[in-house]
Amino acid sequence: MIVEEPPRRLRLRRVLPMRAMIPNAITLAALCFGLTGVRLAIAGDWERAIAAVVLAGVLDGIDGRLARLLKADSRFGAELDSLSDLTAHGVAPALIIYLWSLQYLPGIGWIIALAHAACAALRLARFNAHLDLDEGPHKQAGFLTGVPAPVGAGLALSPLALDLWLETNFFREPVVAGAIVAATALLMVSALPTYSWKRVRIRREWRLFVLLGVALYAGALFSMPWMTLSLTILAYAASIPFSVSSYARIKRQRAAMAEAEPAPATPGAAPPAA
Numbered sequence: 565m566i567v568e569e570p571p572r573r574l575r576l577r578r579v580l581p582m583r584a585m586i587p588n589a590i591t592l593a594a595l596c597f598g599l600t601g602v603r604l605a606i607a608g609d610w611e612r613a614i615a616a617v618v619l620a621g622v623l624d625g626i627d628g629r630l631a632r633l634l635k636a637d638s639r640f641g642a643e644l645d646s647l648s649d650l651t652a653h654g655v656a657p658a659l660i661i662y663l664w665s666l667q668y669l670p671g672i673g674w675i676i677a678l679a680h681a682a683c684a685a686l687r688l689a690r691f692n693a694h695l696d697l698d699e700g701p702h703k704q705a706g707f708l709t710g711v712p713a714p715v716g717a718g719l720a721l722s723p724l725a726l727d728l729w730l731e732t733n734f735f736r737e738p739v740v741a742g743a744i745v746a747a748t749a750l751l752m753v754s755a756l757p758t759y760s761w762k763r764v765r766i767r768r769e770w771r772l773f774v775l776l777g778v779a780l781y782a783g784a785l786f787s788m789p790w791m792t793l794s795l796t797i798l799a800y801a802a803s804i805p806f807s808v809s810s811y812a813r814i815k816r817q818r819a820a821m822a823e824a825e826p827a828p829a830t831p832g833a834a835p836p837a838a
Contacts, residue, residue, distance in 0.1 A: 587631035588641055591648045594623035598652025605660040611728060613660050614721050618793065620652035621714040646688045653717035654684025661745055664724055669738035676742045676749075680720050683749040684713050690753075707757035707811050711748070715800060719748040722797045729790035751804075757811035759803060 601616035627645060631637040658677040666673035687710060711719065723735035723744050735741060766774055784792045 583634045584636040584638070586634065587627045587636055588644055590623050590627040590630065591641065591645050594620040594627065595648040595651050597623065598648075598656035601652075601656050602659045605663045610660075610664060610724060614724055614728075614793075615789070617652065617656055617660065617717055617721060620648075620656070621717060624649060624652065624714050642692075646692055649688055649713045650681075650685055653713040654681045654688075657717040657720045658745075661720055661724065661741060665736050665738050665741040666745070669742050673738060673742060676745050679749040680716070680745050683752045684716060687711075687713055687716070687752040706760055706762060707807065708760045709758075710754045710756060711751040711758055711804075713752065716748050716752040718793075718797050719751070719801065720745045722794065722801075725790055725794045725797065729794045756804065757807055759807045759810075 597616045597620040601613045601620070604610075604613035604616060624645070627641075628637070631641055658681040661680075662673060662677040666677050669676070690709075723741040727733070727735045735744075781792070
C-alpha cells in the first residue's frame, strides 16, 4: 500500500530589496558614531568625541530623506531611527558632557546628565505618539514642538565646542555647563514652537546664492570647525524667541480669519427680512 505524502506548504519568501536596507544602515551608522563618541570621551579625546556626535546628527538628517527618496520608508525604519536618536543624541551627549565637566559637580552633576537623556527619551516618545497625526497646532503652522533631539545634543555639547573654540575654561566650569545642559533638557520637552526645515522655501532666483552659502559653510566647518559649530549652535538658540513670536503672529492671524468668516446657516432658519 502506497501512502501519498501530504503536499508541502509553499513558503512565501519575502526578499528585501537593497534600496530598503540603505537608510537603515545609515541609521545604524549614526548610532555607532554616537557610541564611538562615548568611547573617545572616556579616552579624553574630546575633539573627536564631539565630532562623532556631530557626524551622527548629519547621518540622522539624511536617513529619513533618503528613505522617502528611495520609497523605502517603513514603520521598522521609524522605530530604529528613534532608538538611534536616543542613543546618539540622548545617552552619548549626556555621558560626554558628564565626563568632561559635570562629574566635578558633586551629587547633582549626574542628575543633570540623566535629565538630558531622560528628556531626549520623552521627546522621542512624544514624537512617536504623534507620528501619524497632523492636527497638532504647531505642525499645522509648519513648526516643531520643542527642540529636536539632534539639536538638543548640539546645545548640550555647546560648552565643549565653545571651550575648544575660545580656549578658555569658563564653559568647563561645572555650574556653567550644568546650567546649559539643564536648560537644553527643558527645551526638548517644552511646548515652545521652534522652526522646522520644512518651512524653508527658497525662491528660484536665490538658489545659486544658497548653494554658494552652503559651500562656504562647509569650507568653514572644515577649516574652523569649533568656531563654525559654536556660532551655528548660538544662532539656533537665538532663533527660538523669534520662532515663538512668529508662531504667535500666525496664531493671531488665524484667529482673526476665523472670526471674519460668516457663520454657517442653520437648516430651517427663516431668511432675514427684506
